[in-house]
Amino acid sequence: MLYELSVEIMPKxxxxxxxxxxxxxxxxxxxxxxxxxxxxxxxxKLQVEADTGEEALQAAESMAAKLLANPVIEVARVSLVQEHVASTD
Amino acid sequence: MLYELSVEIMPKxxxxxxxxxxxxxxxxxxxxxxxxxxxxxxxxKLQVEADTGEEALQAAESMAAKLLANPVIEVARVSLVQEHVASTD
Known part of the structure; x- marks a missing residue:
C-alpha cells in the first residue's frame, strides 16, 4: 500500500x-x-510503499535521520498524512 | 492572545x-x-497576536496571499497549530 508522509524540518x-x-x-x-x-x-512529502502505516513511519524516520535532516542544526518531525494513496503511475 | 500557525507552501x-x-x-x-x-x-511557523483563533487564521491567510507564497507556482495551506502560546518575550 502507498502511504503519504510529511517530514517537517525546522532549525533547532x-x-x-x-x-x-x-x-x-x-x-x-x-x-x-x-x-x-x-x-x-x-x-x-513522501509517498512510501509499505504494508502498514507503522512500517511507513519507521522508513520515513530512517530517511530523515540518514538524509533529509541535519541533526546538528535541525529537528525533523515525521507524520503520517494519509493511507491508501491512489497510485498515479 | 498569541496563536501559533503553520503555513505550508508546496509547488503546484x-x-x-x-x-x-x-x-x-x-x-x-x-x-x-x-x-x-x-x-x-x-x-x-508564525506567532500571531489575535483575539480569536479565527482572526489569527484570517491574518495568516492574508500574509500568505500577500507575501509568503507565490500563487503562480505555489499552493499555501494555513493551519492553526496551538492557541495560547506562552509569550517568551
Missing part, C-alpha cells in the same frame, strides 16, 4: 534563521504588526 | 521540483526503494 532553537528574520521584518513593513515571531523550515 | 502540481527529484534519486541510491514520490516545500 538557537540556530540562526535569517530567512525567518527577513520575513518578520517584511510582514511588519506590510502592516502585519500582529506577527511576533517567524520561523522558516522545510517540508518534504 | 506540474511545477518543476528539482530538489524533490534529487532527494528521490538520493533515497533510491541509499536503498530506500520503497519511496515512490518526493515533493519539497517550505513551512513557515
Amino acid at each position: 532553537p538557537g540556530i540562526a534563521d535569517p530567512e525567518g528574520a527577513t520575513i518578520l521584518r517584511a510582514l511588519h513593513a506590510l502592516g502585519f504588526d500582529v506577527t511576533k515571531r517567524v520561523a522558516v523550515g522545510k517540508v518534504i | 502540481p506540474g511545477i518543476a521540483d528539482p530538489e524533490g527529484a534529487t532527494i528521490l534519486r538520493a533515497l533510491h541510491a541509499l536503498g530506500f526503494d520503497v519511496t515512490k514520490r518526493v515533493a519539497v516545500g517550505k513551512v513557515i
Whole structure:
C-alpha cells in the first residue's frame, strides 16, 4: 500500500534563521504588526510503499535521520498524512 | 492572545521540483526503494497576536496571499497549530 508522509524540518532553537528574520521584518513593513515571531523550515512529502502505516513511519524516520535532516542544526518531525494513496503511475 | 500557525507552501502540481527529484534519486541510491514520490516545500511557523483563533487564521491567510507564497507556482495551506502560546518575550 502507498502511504503519504510529511517530514517537517525546522532549525533547532538557537540556530540562526535569517530567512525567518527577513520575513518578520517584511510582514511588519506590510502592516502585519500582529506577527511576533517567524520561523522558516522545510517540508518534504513522501509517498512510501509499505504494508502498514507503522512500517511507513519507521522508513520515513530512517530517511530523515540518514538524509533529509541535519541533526546538528535541525529537528525533523515525521507524520503520517494519509493511507491508501491512489497510485498515479 | 498569541496563536501559533503553520503555513505550508508546496509547488503546484506540474511545477518543476528539482530538489524533490534529487532527494528521490538520493533515497533510491541509499536503498530506500520503497519511496515512490518526493515533493519539497517550505513551512513557515508564525506567532500571531489575535483575539480569536479565527482572526489569527484570517491574518495568516492574508500574509500568505500577500507575501509568503507565490500563487503562480505555489499552493499555501494555513493551519492553526496551538492557541495560547506562552509569550517568551
